[in-house]
Amino acid sequence: MSVVTINLPDGRSWTPKFVNAINEEKCIGCGRCFKVCGRDVLQLKGVNEDGEYIAVSPDDDDDDDEYEKKVMTIANPMNCVGCEACAKICPKKCYTHMPMDAA
Ligand code: SF4
Ligand code: SF4
Numbered sequence: 001m002s003v004v005t006i007n008l009p010d011g012r013s014w015t016p017k018f019v020n021a022i023n024e025e026k027c028i029g030c031g032r033c034f035k036v037c038g039r040d041v042l043q044l045k046g047v048n049e050d051g052e053y054i055a056v057s058p059d060d061d062d063d064d065d066e067y068e069k070k071v072m073t074i075a076n077p078m079n080c081v082g083c084e085a086c087a088k089i090c091p092k093k094c095y096t097h098m099p100m101d102a103a
Contacts, residue, residue, distance in 0.1 A: 003099035016082025017097035029070025
């Protein structure tokens with residue numbers, strides 16, 4: 001199966017790998033990936049004791065009782081350009097990326 005590959009001006013080729021999943025079990029909600037993504041793909045959310053998601057700001061450092069932990073989620077996957085900056089900066093290796101099928 002072939003995947004979408006970009007031919008760069010200097011003769012190299014690049015296969016963008018698009019964000020596919022974030023492992024919520026591993027994620028510590030540090031927000032590093034959010035800060036490097038310039039495409040408005042990601043959204044930090046709080047998870048409350050019932051497993052429900054609540055929108056939170058990445059700059060919100062206080063331990064709010066409304067949620068048990070913070071996790072990063074994929075809010076706008078279609079905005080992703082496949083740069084993998086998020087995966088490279090993630091200290092917990094939460095990310096899975098996939099190339100796009102050229103079908
Ligand atoms: S691969 Fe790039 S564009 Fe896509 S979510 Fe990660 S940092 Fe954002
Ligand atoms: S960098 Fe990794 S651990 Fe930190 S919020 Fe993003 S996915 Fe979670």
